Amino acid sequence: MAARVAILGLMIHALLLAAPTANSEPRGFRTTLIRREKAINYPRAVQQSYDRLSTLAARLDAAAGGTSTQTPLRADGAGGYDMEVSIGTPPQQLTAQADTGSDLVWAKCAPCTSCTPPGSPFDPTQSSSFSKMPCSDRLCMALESQNQPRCVSGDSECDYVYPYGSGDHDTEGYMGTETFTLGSDAVQGIGFGCTTRSNGNYGTGSGLVGLGRGPLSLVSQLSVGAFSYCLNPDTSMASPLLFGSMATFSGDGVQSTRLLESNDTFYRVNLKSITVGSTTTPVTGTDGVLFDSGTTFTMLTEPAYTAARTAIQTQTTSLPPAADSSGLGPCFQASGDDITNAVPSMVLHFDGADMMLPVTNYFMPVGNGVVCWVVQPSSSLSIIGNIMQTNCHIQYDLDQKMLSFQPTNCNSM
Numbered sequence: 547m548a549a550r551v552a553i554l555g556l557m558i559h560a561l562l563l564a565a566p567t568a569n570s571e572p573r574g575f576r577t578t579l580i581r582r583e584k585a586i587n588y589p590r591a592v593q594q595s596y597d598r599l600s601t602l603a604a605r606l607d608a609a610a611g612g613t614s615t616q617t618p619l620r621a622d623g624a625g626g627y628d629m630e631v632s633i634g635t636p637p638q639q640l641t642a643q644a645d646t647g648s649d650l651v652w653a654k655c656a657p658c659t660s661c662t663p664p665g666s667p668f669d670p671t672q673s674s675s676f677s678k679m680p681c682s683d684r685l686c687m688a689l690e691s692q693n694q695p696r697c698v699s700g701d702s703e704c705d706y707v708y709p710y711g712s713g714d715h716d717t718e719g720y721m722g723t724e725t726f727t728l729g730s731d732a733v734q735g736i737g738f739g740c741t742t743r744s745n746g747n748y749g750t751g752s753g754l755v756g757l758g759r760g761p762l763s764l765v766s767q768l769s770v771g772a773f774s775y776c777l778n779p780d781t782s783m784a785s786p787l788l789f790g791s792m793a794t795f796s797g798d799g800v801q802s803t804r805l806l807e808s809n810d811t812f813y814r815v816n817l818k819s820i821t822v823g824s825t826t827t828p829v830t831g832t833d834g835v836l837f838d839s840g841t842t843f844t845m846l847t848e849p850a851y852t853a854a855r856t857a858i859q860t861q862t863t864s865l866p867p868a869a870d871s872s873g874l875g876p877c878f879q880a881s882g883d884d885i886t887n888a889v890p891s892m893v894l895h896f897d898g899a900d901m902m903l904p905v906t907n908y909f910m911p912v913g914n915g916v917v918c919w920v921v922q923p924s925s926s927l928s929i930i931g932n933i934m935q936t937n938c939h940i941q942y943d944l945d946q947k948m949l950s951f952q953p954t955n956c957n958s959m
Contacts, residue, residue: 574791578784588872632727634673640752649760652739653753660743679721685737758811774941776956801899822857823890835928845924874918
């Protein structure tokens with residue numbers, strides 16, 4: 547009898563140790579981002595950046611009462627990062643575009659004969675953990691607030707048509723819940739769109755993982771409060787994407803600025819000015835600047851863009867000028883790979899934080915010994931694109947409403 551009591555006591559003790567408590571460590575997840583292509587197609591990336599700019603601006607207008615639209619997806623060769631994720635039981639490994647500018651998580655679902663391009667679809671019939679989402683689910687109601695689902699009653703299947711920008715770019719299917727595996731951790735009950743039809747150039751991946759501030763995003767569904775990434779400029783290396791307790795900093799040099807309050811999904815901060823060499827530009831407007839993983843090139847509104855471009859031109863005196871190339875400029879002839887001392891420095895000044903940029907984050911080689919400034923003009927809003935974010939650990943803290951960053955060698959994380 548005493549032995550049975552002792553064994554029972556040990557079992558209860560083990561259960562108490564295993565049970566989560568109010569003081570237990572928060573959850574953390576780690577996965578990776580990979581560059582979709584080995585080399586950026588510069589003309590296509592410029593066009594993609596402008597396409598995305600126009601619809602991001604339209605979404606901001608929609609949040610203020612205009613017509614609703616969603617962010618377009620990029621074409622192949624335009625400089626994007628894909629997230630590695632596994633869905634289902636047993637896990638089916640997929641890649642999907644990681645997008646801080648949208649919320650919905652979706653994957654092409656087999657057979658997806660109407661998906662253009664077809665990609666590598668997820669097959670829900672091969673998963674024991676998949677279930678369709680009813681219209682009464684809170685995530686379907688979140689879609690309903692965007693006028694996207696097509697529900698007859700609260701118990702019916704949550705179908706949707708989700709547009710991306712204007713024209714014929716959209717995805718259609720039904721909502722489901724499934725187990726997502728991030729790295730080595732399986733998370734049950736993630737709501738996502740099971741796409742049966744897509745129209746438009748969505749690349750070769752299996753879908754999209756929304757990382758925005760809305761309830762449909764993966765970040766919100768994980769309830770982790772924060773996420774971070776460090777974008778590796780080396781196309782042969784992966785980039786870490788971290789959630790929750792893993793999205794933390796180590797070492798010195800961390801700076802933080804407050805996220806602007808908004809009703810939209812975007813991550814916006816106040817960009818006060820930009821210093822280029824000895825010139826400090828005026829502000830870029832009152833709407834803040836977006837940090838966006840899905841836009842390749844940084845876009846600046848006036849008067850900041852012209853002031854910064856002029857400073858680049860007038861202060862780059864040791865390199866011969868070259869003609870603008872692939873929609874980029876000003877451009878210069880460079881005799882070697884390291885032009886750090888030949889071009890002016892560039893610093894972004896936010897509220898309470900200064901981001902000193904490596905030269906490789908705003909100048910890139912375009913071939914034939916020519917290097918170009920890779921910042922583009924914008925008539926609507928300013929965006930910090932993914933090239934300018936490379937080799938910097940960037941954290942989005944939704945709980946504290948802060949954006950923090952630290953210069954980092956992403957290979958060391």
